[in-house]
Amino acid sequence: MNPGDLSRRVAGILGSRIVDANTGEVLGKAIVLPWRGRIHLIGLTCSVPLRPVAVSSQRLSYWRTSLGFAAPREPDFPNIR
Numbered sequence: 001m002n003p004g005d006l007s008r009r010v011a012g013i014l015g016s017r018i019v020d021a022n023t024g025e026v027l028g029k030a031i032v033l034p035w036r037g038r039i040h041l042i043g044l045t046c047s048v049p050l051r052p053v054a055v056s057s058q059r060l061s062y063w064r065t066s067l068g069f070a071a072p073r074e075p076d077f078p079n080i081r
Contacts, residue, residue, distance in 0.1 A: 008044075009043075010043055011042060014031065015031045015032075015043060016029065016030065016032055018050070018069055019069075020071055021053050021068030021069060021070050022053070025071075027048065027069065027071060028045040028046030029045050030044040030045065030046070039052070039067070048072065049071075050071065051070055051071075052067050053067070053068050053069065055068040
């Protein structure tokens with residue numbers, strides 16, 4: 001058994017759901033570890049690349065910002081040839 005397969009199985013059982021911050025769609029599961037100013041996603045069961053986004057809140061706070069994840073969007077520029 002590959003160590004990557006094992007981490008995905010453990011993340012599938014114990015991990016947190018990763019939800020798209022824009023659409024609310026469930027993207028996968030992973031074990032989220034913030035460590036030394038970085039966010040590590042261990043055993044991510046998602047097939048699309050994720051990008052971190054700031055999640056808006058009811059109250060304006062500069063010392064604490066909530067982070068979420070979003071899947072890449074389609075480009076919104078017209079197809080000009």
